[in-house]
Amino acid sequence: MQELSGQVAIVTGASRGIGEAAAKTLGALGVKVVLAARRVELCQAIAKDIEASGGQAIAVACDVSDFSAVTDLAVQTRERFGPPGILINNAGVIEPIGGILDSHPDEWAANVSINLLGVYHCIRAVLPGLLEACGVVINISSGAAHTPLEGWSAYCSSKAGVAMLTQATALEYAGRGLRVFGFAPGTVDTDMQVKIKASGINPVSQMAREDHAAPEVPAQVIAYLCSSAASDLAGKELTIRDPILRQRAGLPD
Numbered sequence: 001m002q003e004l005s006g007q008v009a010i011v012t013g014a015s016r017g018i019g020e021a022a023a024k025t026l027g028a029l030g031v032k033v034v035l036a037a038r039r040v041e042l043c044q045a046i047a048k049d050i051e052a053s054g055g056q057a058i059a060v061a062c063d064v065s066d067f068s069a070v071t072d073l074a075v076q077t078r079e080r081f082g083p084p085g086i087l088i089n090n091a092g093v094i095e096p097i098g099g100i101l102d103s104h105p106d107e108w109a110a111n112v113s114i115n116l117l118g119v120y121h122c123i124r125a126v127l128p129g130l131l132e133a134c135g136v137v138i139n140i141s142s143g144a145a146h147t148p149l150e151g152w153s154a155y156c157s158s159k160a161g162v163a164m165l166t167q168a169t170a171l172e173y174a175g176r177g178l179r180v181f182g183f184a185p186g187t188v189d190t191d192m193q194v195k196i197k198a199s200g201i202n203p204v205s206q207m208a209r210e211d212h213a214a215p216e217v218p219a220q221v222i223a224y225l226c227s228s229a230a231s232d233l234a235g236k237e238l239t240i241r242d243p244i245l246r247q248r249a250g251l252p253d
Contacts, residue, residue, distance in 0.1 A: 005030030064118030
């Protein structure tokens with residue numbers, strides 16, 4: 001992982017959960033981290049923690065559904081650290097949870113704007129720098145991208161779109177050195193799971209908290225995917241449940 005030291009990474013949805021853990025893991029490896037989220041004050045606290053541990057990090061307020069905000073994120077990253085070589089598209093929401101007939105069109109559209117358009121916005125804005133660096137894009141995927149779950153029509157649909165966007169980006173730019181991954185982290189103990197639990201809809205809401213992984217577990221895989229050791233996996237949809245991937249990333253069986 002020494003090869004990651006000095007590289008520049010943007011992590012969206014970095015104010016908590018998987019994004020926070022990924023930012024801290026990369027920061028500990030010497031990566032210059034840009035933490036992006038709507039709640040910038042939370043990112044600022046995390047950035048201070050990374051710097052206190054000897055790393056380099058900044059926090060930028062960013063709503064990924066707003067392309068102008070994402071463009072500003074790319075500009076601030078380049079001005080502070082240089083062109084980014086790593087993009088972690090982690091920002092996402094689960095809402096609305098409920099049947100299609102009970103859903104509000106604006107809430108459904110908002111999910112797609114964050115989960116799918118947000119990923120496109122970030123790739124589109126950051127791609128010039130990524131191509132300069134022959135960099136890495138990791139789109140946080142989900143099993144819900146491939147299997148429908150009751151009450152999650154917006155989330156499943158938006159994540160399915162991200163899975164196709166991963167393949168399209170790899171098709172267009174792998175030949176120019178860009179490595180693109182879709183990565184499903186499994187069920188993780190985050191605020192999203194609190195909302196899922198409260199809904200009482202579908203089997204995921206019935207899972208006990210101890211059945212969910214800590215955010216640091218998928219963060220370790222994310223860091224591995226940023227390294228050249230994972231180059232042969234580029235262009236694929238990966239899952240943390242894959243025993244071979246777990247072994248390669250140093251996770252227990």
